[in-house]
Amino acid sequence: MIKVPAPCIILSGSGSDGALGLKAISEQGGLVIAQTPDSAEYNGMPGSAIDTGLVDLVLGPGGYAAGPGRLCAKTDFSVEGAKLDEKTLGQLNKIFLLLRADSGLDFSRYRPNALFRRISKRMAVHKLSNLADYVDYLRREPEELTSLYQEILIGVTQFFREPEAFEVIKTKVLRRC
Numbered sequence: 001m002i003k004v005p006a007p008c009i010i011l012s013g014s015g016s017d018g019a020l021g022l023k024a025i026s027e028q029g030g031l032v033i034a035q036t037p038d039s040a041e042y043n044g045m046p047g048s049a050i051d052t053g054l055v056d057l058v059l060g061p062g063g064y065a066a067g068p069g070r071l072c073a074k075t076d077f078s079v080e081g082a083k084l085d086e087k088t089l090g091q092l093n094k095i096f097l098l099l100r101a102d103s104g105l106d107f108s109r110y111r112p113n114a115l116f117r118r119i120s121k122r123m124a125v126h127k128l129s130n131l132a133d134y135v136d137y138l139r140r141e142p143e144e145l146t147s148l149y150q151e152i153l154i155g156v157t158q159f160f161r162e163p164e165a166f167e168v169i170k171t172k173v174l175r176r177c
Helices: 018-027 044-051 086-103 112-125 131-140 142-161 163-176
Strands: 008-010 032-035 057-059
Touching: 008 018, 008 044, 018 032, 018 044, 032 044, 086 131, 086 142, 112 131, 112 142, 131 142
Parallel strands: 008 032, 032 057
Antiparallel strands: none
């Protein structure tokens, strides 16, 4: 089973204390949930969380009261060290074809573990437990293709949002040229 970070749930509070934690969890593929600001006694924290653009679900108290386990149920496919069965490979191929048709990019050569984490996260957002259901959902809801595409690319582009990485290139790599 894929190891997925714990979910992050931002509840009523003031300030922006949860923003750093939710960024770290989101970067690792974890599901980020915030309380609706209008249902919070103090809406500063949920509002700050939502403002980061990293929140996957915004729910009122009834939405997360059943527990994060139900909200964050992950997929039932294995990756590390295991060969994927034909059915799973077929479903993944359908996802890759849908993404390619929508975006023009071919994700089939991306690292499997990274793809599975991101696909799992999107499935959890929609409370889907298997790939076949997710493929059906992608076909019915084309905007989900855009969300999956962005979810996949977010990790790939992380390097380009790190000023320290560019400083290393400038001082250690380009200096040699």
